[in-house]
Amino acid sequence: MEATKQNYKYDSVAGSDPEAVDKPHDGRQRDVQVTVMAESAKRPVNRTFQYIAACTANLAAFTCGITLGWTSPVLPKLQTMIDNPLSEPISESDAAWIGSLLPLGAALGPFLAGALSDKIGRKRTLLYGNLPFIVGLLLNIMASASNYLLLSRFLCGIAVGVTFTVLPMYVGEIAENEIRGALGTLLQLFTTVGLLYSFAIGPYMSFTAFNTACLVIPITFLVTFFLFIPESPYFLLQVKRDDEAEAALMKLRSTDEANDVRSELDEMKASVEEALANKSSFGDIFKSRGLTKAYILSNGLLVFQQVSGINIVLFFAQSIFQDAGVALAPELCTIIVGIVQIIFSGVSSILIDRSGKRLLLMVSSAGMAASQMLLAYFFHLKDKGDDVSWLSWLPICCVLAYIITYCLGFGPIPWAVMGEMFPANVKSVASTATAATCWFIGFLLTKYFGMVTEMIGKSGSFGVFGVCCVVGFAFVFKFLPETSGKSLQEIQNMLNGTADPKEDVEKK
Structure with a gap:
């Protein structure tokens, strides 16, 4: 079987693109690629943990889908007094604001995500970005007036904006080239599953029970992602935490041997240095x-x-x-x-x-x-x-x-x-x-x-x-x-x- 060439050129911000580099920039990169090919031929490839890590991270996208679909089963209840936790039906104006405050918050989320992801890391940004989901759903459970719901939707919107900005970045940086495209499609898949979650259970549960069921997903993400999934090795190299980057990459590649990831780690370092040297502004x-x-x-x-x-x-x-x-x-x-x-x-x-x-x-x-x-x-x-x-x-x-x-x-x-x-x-x-x-x-x-x-x-x-x-x-x-x-x-x-x-x- 012919060895498949692996090119580990990582994108400095939005993850990595397998088309980002067609040709090696210098002799060092060519040597790294040849070495990676040789090493990949020697050891069996185990990508199970990469799928686990990506699916766990995409529980945040699941929550995005839940909040995007939340209004569909809820607004008809709020506009009547059938299973309405409020003292009176909401007005058409309140209904419009409840629907629209999520995308307004999501418009602000990318700016927050961009500022945090390079300072505190992709993992911590996703974790902190998940907290507005939890606070927002708790506000829904406690809601006694429409203001609770308005604040909830705005907070959930911020979380959606952060998630849609940082999640592709994180998944792109932890994945090998061969499966990066497949893992990248999980964002839309998990979002649509979240939409179905809201559509399927929202009409048949009470308002409080539905929001409680929604709350389970972001809490599950918070616990599992925090405890079991490592930070992006790319970010760890960016902040000069090389030993932690090596350990994270070994875990993601399901190996106990540092030599198995040495060439890929060197390639990441070169990419980080190049990205930092050429960083540009919006203008x-x-x-x-x-x-x-x-x-x-x-x-x-x-x-x-x-x-x-x-x-x-x-x-x-x-x-x-x-x-x-x-x-x-x-x-x-x-x-x-x-x-x-x-x-x-x-x-x-x-x-x-x-x-x-x-x-x-x-x-x-x-x-x-x-x-x-x-x-x-x-x-x-x-x-x-x-x-x-x-x-x-x-x-x-x-x-x-x-x-x-x-x-x-x-x-x-x-x-x-x-x-x-x-x-x-x-x-x-x-x-x-x-x-x-x-x-x-x-x-x-x-x-x-x-x-x-x-x-x-x-x-x-x-x-x-x-x-x-x-x-x-x-x-x-x-x-x-x-x-x-x-x-x-x-x-x-x-x-x-x-x-x-x-x-x-x-x-x-």
Whole structure:
């Protein structure tokens, strides 16, 4: 069997990308790679603990999913006096704030995460970032007025922003190249499982019992991640704690022999030194044509992700089905949505490398546009007073089609493209700013969805989302280059307009 070349070039901020380095920078790196190949051929590979560590860390993503889906089963209760812990039903304004304060908090979370992750470490940032989840859910349990819930949602939003920023970084830095892609997909998978958790148990439990059940997950994460999972070796090298880095890497690689990880550790050290030497600021993005274009493309994809209406569908799924008067029970419809989302989140990770990101994004935007337009048509007929009982199946089909096409493209791919567009020295600041923009747009949409709906109706609102998806299709078709199968340097060459057309022809 031919030995597989392993390249352990680590990304300085957002983890590591197997495409980050195509060629060794110098003789030392080439020697390290040859040595790693020889050592990997001698000893059996045991990656079990890497999967355990990544799954344990992604319990934080599970909690994110729970809080993202929390409003769907809870808001219908809060707007009536059925299982409502408050003294009176909440107003439409409070409902809008309860839905929108999470993305507002999430817009602030990346800035907090960026400041802490390089100072106190990835592990401690994730642990501290988990505490707002616990405090927020405790506030829900104790809630006697809507202010408790408003504060809870804002705190949970901060935790979501921190988690989505630091978790990919941590997982990328602990994983070997061969499984880094697979472990990276766990973020979306665990998030969708968390959504299903809320959709499946929320409607059938009391308000207090549901929040108590939600609280179990972040507490489990806090205990298991703190006690059993090591800090990122990359960060430990960054703060000159070399012995601890070696011990952490040995644990992650399931070996008791320091020599088994020596070459990989040396490669990490070289990468850390290079990253620290070339670290750049946010303003440096706009000094380069390629980086400016990368920033515009990354922000554009994430803005179109939000204006497709995803947060509206997830936050208010049960209410949408209630208003539509679907034949199935609304809570059962949301469970079906959660199951479909999990299935197609897994399918997307298989199709990305086979079909290319650009094609999937266009298929995704076209499918979402058709789904939203049909949903708008249904509510148009309903608002006119037409008999839509014969179309009671249409809303659930539209939402399922929307979720399927979202998961295939505009769900995971914008984040993956963002990771490829920026080199290591600016990835931290660029990713932080882009993620914050994404969540802030989500806040605006969630907060003012109800107000806009009162003005133009649900048909108009979903129609606007459909039009935005059409514009998103045009944006991808016109401006986005295909990045699949290309190294970071090749992507930078494309963005700077210096790519060699002959090379592209030869690759095709």
